[in-house]
Amino acid sequence: MGDYRFRWDIIPQNLDFLMTGLQQTLTISAITLCLAMLGGLVIALLDMSRFGLLRFVGVAIGEVVRNTPILVQLLWIYYVLPMALGINLDSWTALVIGLSIYSSAFIAEVYRAGIQAVPVGHREAAQVLGLSPMQSFSRIVLPQAIRLTLPPLAANFVQLIKYSSLGAVISVTEITRRGMELSASTFRPLEIFTFIAIVYFLICWPLAMSIRIWERRMSRR
Amino acid sequence: MKIDGNPISGAQLISADRLSKDFGTTRVLNEINVGVKEGEVVCVIGPSGSGKTTLLRCFALLEQPSDGAVLMENKVIGDASGSKAVRQAAKEVRSDIGMVFQHFNLWPHMTVLENIIEAPMRVRGVSRAVAVAEATTLLEKVGLSDKHDAYPVRLSGGQQQRVAIARALAMQPKVMLFDEATSALDPELKREVLIVMKALAAEGMTMLVVTHEMGFARNVGSRIVFMDQGEIVEEGAPAAFFDKPQTDRAKRFLRQFED
Numbered sequence: 361m362g363d364y365r366f367r368w369d370i371i372p373q374n375l376d377f378l379m380t381g382l383q384q385t386l387t388i389s390a391i392t393l394c395l396a397m398l399g400g401l402v403i404a405l406l407d408m409s410r411f412g413l414l415r416f417v418g419v420a421i422g423e424v425v426r427n428t429p430i431l432v433q434l435l436w437i438y439y440v441l442p443m444a445l446g447i448n449l450d451s452w453t454a455l456v457i458g459l460s461i462y463s464s465a466f467i468a469e470v471y472r473a474g475i476q477a478v479p480v481g482h483r484e485a486a487q488v489l490g491l492s493p494m495q496s497f498s499r500i501v502l503p504q505a506i507r508l509t510l511p512p513l514a515a516n517f518v519q520l521i522k523y524s525s526l527g528a529v530i531s532v533t534e535i536t537r538r539g540m541e542l543s544a545s546t547f548r549p550l551e552i553f554t555f556i557a558i559v560y561f562l563i564c565w566p567l568a569m570s571i572r573i574w575e576r577r578m579s580r581r
Numbered sequence: 582m583k584i585d586g587n588p589i590s591g592a593q594l595i596s597a598d599r600l601s602k603d604f605g606t607t608r609v610l611n612e613i614n615v616g617v618k619e620g621e622v623v624c625v626i627g628p629s630g631s632g633k634t635t636l637l638r639c640f641a642l643l644e645q646p647s648d649g650a651v652l653m654e655n656k657v658i659g660d661a662s663g664s665k666a667v668r669q670a671a672k673e674v675r676s677d678i679g680m681v682f683q684h685f686n687l688w689p690h691m692t693v694l695e696n697i698i699e700a701p702m703r704v705r706g707v708s709r710a711v712a713v714a715e716a717t718t719l720l721e722k723v724g725l726s727d728k729h730d731a732y733p734v735r736l737s738g739g740q741q742q743r744v745a746i747a748r749a750l751a752m753q754p755k756v757m758l759f760d761e762a763t764s765a766l767d768p769e770l771k772r773e774v775l776i777v778m779k780a781l782a783a784e785g786m787t788m789l790v791v792t793h794e795m796g797f798a799r800n801v802g803s804r805i806v807f808m809d810q811g812e813i814v815e816e817g818a819p820a821a822f823f824d825k826p827q828t829d830r831a832k833r834f835l836r837q838f839e840d
Binding site: 489495500503 | 641642643675676678679680682684686687688689690699700703704745748749752
């Protein structure tokens with residue numbers, strides 16, 4: 361290691377190449393978050409359904425997704441779906457779908473926790489005053505639940521940014537993949553992957569810190 | 582049929598007819614018959630676990646009876662069948678029945694004013710201006726005129742409960758149910774809530790009050806209902822009940838309050 365000669369100029373020379381990867385990373389994370397927020401709602405509604413069958417489906421999806429590795433899920437969607445069901449997805453779509461489903465299962469839990477954190481008494485008060493179940497949900501439960509779910513949702517976004525690096529394995533050209541490509545052509549993994557780690561950190565850390573401050577401020581209210 | 586302004590004396594406003602309630606295999610209420618006439622203040626007392634709160638929750642339509650019925654102005658509004666007709670009847674009288682909870686249950690994301698005007702605007706369908714005007718009058722009545730824009734967390738327990746009373750009154754109910762409205766409060770805060778309840782009774786509000794406040798029951802109640810183990814053990818005028826309880830169970834219960 362002593363006589364290793366750093367070639368940090370590799371980074372500025374290939375900055376555009378790496379930044380297109382970063383753009384992909386952030387786009388994929390943002391799209392995935394939006395899809396997962398909807399998917400999470402579907403799973404949460406299934407979980408809390410009055411009908412046993414729907415509840416079973418919701419719980420089953422959640423348990424399977426939460427208890428298998430995300431990497432295996434991505435490989436399965438990319439390599440197995442075409443073989444098993446003849447569904448061919450390009451790698452970008454496979455990544456977005458895979459991450460969305462994975463995140464949905466966790467976000468469903470976030471929603472459920474948020475809704476269940478609203479004391480039953482608040483709903484009973486609404487019921488006694490004559491508000492309909494819909495009014496009670498939209499006016500009393502949801503505004504309180506949203507406030508509780510926003511920080512965990514943001515935390516999920518941080519997770520997504522990091523997990524999107526797994527796209528590299530199925531050759532999605534996000535920043536990690538770009539790094540692998542660049543490293544293969546320049547033989548400079550040390551500089552490149554250090555730089556990429558710093559980029560991830562500089563995006564994720566401020567987000568995580570703001571969430572922490574946000575949560576602290578909320579708990580004081 | 583509504584009886585407006587001209588109450589038929591002796592008619593029950595709200596009543597339970599052989600009302601029973603089971604939770605699983607436990608019978609919490611056993612064939613309760615009780616009624617509240619217009620203008621009456623009926624105080625329900627008894628040891629904890631005697632079913633008082635469940636009885637009140639049945640009247641508030643928060644629990645469905647396992648047997649028997651809950652009636653409002655002689656119309657069934659709750660029974661074991663939960664049939665469409667009963668549910669419809671319940672919906673119609675829903676806002677005639679106000680309830681005050683032990684733990685206030687104010688909505689923490691809304692200000693005091695918003696808590697009070699929510700149901701009038703959305704259920705009674707009055708305009709915001711009217712709802713605000715009514716709320717202002719009610720807040721004056723409960724002595725909290727200066728708290729319009731405060732959030733519930735900024736209020737003491739006693740203040741929160743007075744807001745909760747104002748919120749219930751905003752629906753202009755015909756009967757008010759109080760579920761141990763002062764039990765969660767410190768002694769000095771109990772007083773301010775009891776004063777409001779007493780004033781309400783003096784105005785002629787029909788009230789069904791589950792309480793541990795024997796002073797209130799004796800001085801404000803028009804009738805005492807003593808419950809134990811899911812049954813009404815004894816019933817009577819306050820003076821008679823407190824001075825000469827007839828049953829052993831009532832005597833034993835009242836002895837706790839002597840000091």
